[in-house]
Amino acid sequence: DAKTTQPPSMDCAEGRAANLPCNHSTISGNEYVYWYRQIHSQGPQYIIHGLKNNETNEMASLIITEDRKSSTLILPHATLRDTAVYYCIVPGHPFTGSARQLTFGSGTQLTVLP
């Protein structure tokens, strides 16, 4: 897997946008960037993924830099329920055997403050 680097923790005020950065400087051309989160001890929850273009869904937006070496997950209007550990994951080349293993790392603990 391409190694990812995330800040260990971030705070965000409720109602404001939360911008979570991730560095993946060793990413290769065919590798996707995935974001998951884990709220307390629940199962990891899929948020969004992308390859080159920016992506948006009902949960978040994903901004990937042009050189693909970093990305930012944006929660546009953070709520208290968004407090969680956020993981940026690059699963690996689509056609390699180990591509299916998700390597979670330590993630970023996002705390949304009232």
Add this chain to the structure above:
Amino acid sequence: EAGVTQFPSHSVIEKGQTVTLRCDPISGHDNLYWYRRVMGKEIKFLLHFVKESKQDESGMPNNRFLAERTGGTYSTLKVQPAELEDSGVYFCASSLGGTSTDTQYFGPGTRLTVL
């Protein structure tokens, strides 16, 4: 559509006993994965099934762990005999396809406590 389900949600056993965890993937998902998080550590991959076949079991810690997926539907993970260091949360995930572009969806996990 029902998500990935796991049973039981919690299990407390004594060292040396046997425990079997069950995972029901999302209907139609051929790919099933087991992960676990032991205390204070990161979530780690255990193994990957494609239908009933083990595609990758490189993360299985030792031969006390046995995973099966008979019939290619639900899967079980048996720990026999359980040791103290096996305590943690065991997650199951499933995906429709088998490439890294296929999203894995996780279940709520089974919290295993070995006393």
